[in-house]
Amino acid sequence: MVDWSKTWDVLVVGGGNAALCAAISAARGGASVLVLEAAPRFYRGGNTRHTRNMRCAHDAATDILTGPYTEEEFWDDLLRVTGGRTDEQLARFMIAESKPMLTWIAEQGVRWQPSLGGTLSLGRTNSFFLGGGRAMLNALYLTAESLGVEVAYDAEVVALDIDGGTFRQATVKRPDGNHILRARALVAAAGGFESNFDWLREHWGSPADNFLIRGTPYNKGKVLRLLLDAGVEAIGDPTQCHAVAIDARAPKFDGGIITRLDCVVFGIVVNKDAVRFYDEGEDVWPKRYAIWGRLVAAQPDQIAYIVFDAPSLGMFMPSLYPAIGAASIRELAGKLGLDPDALERTVNDFNAAVRPGSFDHTILDDCRTEGLTPPKSHWARRIEKPPFYAYPVRPGITFTYLGTRVNRDARMRMADGSDAANMFAAGEIMAGNVLGQGYAAGMGMTIGSVFGRIAGREAAIGARG
């Protein structure tokens, strides 16, 4: 049982990768550490539960990485995906610090493995966790507990007593009532607000009600809100979230990675009026993965349907729910609740516009449409061989970009420009410092581990004077 009357050196709020890296590094620095996780034990770890790899720079191939990935190349990738919306100094610092992470994370009991089947494109850049994100969490928790870190679950921080830039105490809501918790330093690693529909609605309006959340229902952004209200400087676009198109049959929360669909490039995507709305063949899939969530969010009722024919089934990763199949386009429309005439017209118009070419889904091939708006620039093949299939898709929200501003010590900065005295942030709650928009696989975990480790170390130094 946690001793609520004790004054802890370091209070870590959150229970994912960033939080545990902070807790471990603070404990290794000699601090007494308490971790407060708002979720029950099974759901501990926020989005880390659903992760599978981390992107770290390295100068040579390793046991599990197929080749070097230099700091400069990492920086180029970050610059590209963020469109320049990043803090270059902080980002380059993080990239440099990502190098020793390959060793440091393994020293905390996490085991690496080569890239998983179907993810060969990440084999050189990303190190995968053996057993996935929950296995990684299990290892970090075991290590933290062996170092004397205490963990309380179902422990939601509902108030923070912050005086200027100094954290004093937190109010913790537990099943047995509220507790006041004092600590000499605070590490906020409690994620974003993607599961908070009230907050999402502030920016997205009623369409937000049709969003599906890929992580647990516990990512409510409560700590982020408390910090911003207490005068911590905000960073990142408050209106934006990372959204991908996922199977509309997925549960409202925590469907994780397995509800994703990789098949947009193999067919056409129509909205509830059975009308196409974007070029499905614009770019190779991994690069386009993240635009479809937002595209579908902009369609009526936030629903769309990926439609393809028999030859394409089997060309992409198997998915959780079976494709909806029918012998004709009209029958398929009926099963999807679409207007059969409209869907037939859309498919016929598309088929008529397809120019001959040699299909190759691994490159930007020469199969395209002509005279069609919007066009399909690559991989355009007529949809003509029954059975016909469809997957319904909705926006699946992964994470939000709004966060707390930090410096390279992971120390929060206050809105008045001063540095916080004893408050640090790590992980998704400060990801906006380096990731102003966009995403590339494994970056969230890099941000979490690098800044988690630093935040824990600095918090311990501060707390122990």
Place this chain on the structure above:
Amino acid sequence: MQDNSARAGTTLTAHATPILAEADRLMTVCNSCRYCEGLCAVFPAMEMRRSFGDGDLNYLANLCHGCGACYADCQFAPPHEFHVNVPKTLAIARAESYAAYAWPRAFSGLFARNGLAIAIIAALSVAAFIAGFAAWNDPPVLLGSHEGPGAFYRLMPHDWMAGIFGAAFLYAVVAMAMGALAFWRDIGRPEAGLGEVGRAAGDAATLRYLDGGGVGCMNEDEKPTDNRRLHHHLTFYGFLLCFASTSVATGYHYLLGMQAPYPWYDLPVLLGTAGGIGLLIGPAGLLAAKMRRDPALVDESRWGMEVAFLVMLFLTALTGLALLVLRATPAMGLLLALHLGVVFSLFVTMPYGRFVHGLYRFLALVRYARERRMIADGTAGEA
């Protein structure tokens, strides 16, 4: 939009039993995740398929060693609504497959209440040997001390002993071979050569896949330990040593004309003693691990089968070692009857109990060795 979340992973494939339908559902879920592919053989084998027939599922079920790592690592395990529990589901499917392959079919019911069945057979067998000893021997012989070569055979003629145990052993071998054949047919008679058999033998001998991907089993919780592998090694190699002891003794008898009992320093006794100690510690350790195992991973309805086999091995060793220690005393007669009764029932129930897991798992490993080569050669569907 209909709410399908409770049936996440449900496919349209028809299956012979509800547990195979559930296994299909889980493999569909797992195949869209693949985070566990580094943990063992089951997941790479799964990735070679997009749909799962009954034979495929029985193959995967028998390939699973039940280390539990994928359960501890799974973000979709209960209480998550996807309810992914691969170790337990495959354990049930595996146990049901034992019954389905049993030869003759009429005896497959022995798997249903296996603990009880084996307990009754063992009790009857022991009783029969004691009764036989009492009927054929005068009390002074039965309760007397016997020493020197041929001492055992004063209580039971060697030819009788060899005949009864030879027949029991032969029966077990034939019945298990028929079961193995049924399994091999069910999983599609994969082609396999000596290379695959050798590879599978290596995987089985080292329990390569009972290690949670390198750290050990997840037995009680998500903290890995290597206890089950250690105790399984003690059990398996203990059993082999005991078998070797009997084989050497048979050779002594027929080829060298040397009659049991043998002195303590002679090979059959050394092998049997070492094996017996392994068979005491190993099954006891496995039993202890079983009692501490996370209930979520356990197929409660097969508890009897699991326990019965371990207890039979333990009793075989216990009675054998007791016989060794007390063979020069008047207790020898009854102990010999007891030991022979236990060993006899172990043999005749072998095809109808947990023993067969080794057989089917070995064959599954043979098939996996072939698939692994296909993955390496790039001749597999999704490599």
